[in-house]
Amino acid sequence: MKLTKKESVQAKIVNREALAHLCAGWRIKGYKIVFTNGCFDVLHQGHVQLLLAAAEEGSKLVLGLNTDASVKKLKGEGRPVNDEHSRALVIAAQLFVDAVCLFDEDTPLELIRTIRPDVIVKGGDYTPETVVGNDFVSSYGGRTVIVPTLEGFSTTAIIDRMKQ
Secondary structure, eight states, X not given: OOOOHHHHHHHTBOOHHHHHHHHHHHHHTTOXXXXXXXXXXXXXXXXXXXXXXXXXXXXXXXXEEEOHHHHHHHHOTXXXXXXXXXXXXXXXXXXXXXXXXXXXXXXSHHHHHHHOOSEEEEETTOOGGGSTTHHHHHHTTOEEXXXXXXXXXXXXXXXXXXXX
């Protein structure tokens, strides 16, 4: 039975165990798995640029999404603006994202260890050495790619403008 578009989007949102199975199947088929992560609270052009660049690095793009509790811990009171279900749906609806998995830990390291991506992609506010999981991925021949930040686009700045 063919999935509706809505069901197809929802099917991309998976738990860690399902993601491990997906990645194992992709790897058997020879797909190159790319991983990125973040809060993606208010999706903007900078996020889209990062995701497009990440998708170009391989065959399958997996996104680790911070849970609401994790975002609040990282960003403080009043965040996230959008709940984890809404953020996961918006990210999963992007054609170039193949799977979305929520994580509650302070960092995505355990998720990275679970899926063993070929490439980790992060934005320009990082260096490869400061990316969580870089050492692990490098240990088996993977790599970390840094995508330049798109100046003038930040979730915090957008929220501040909205408040004014």
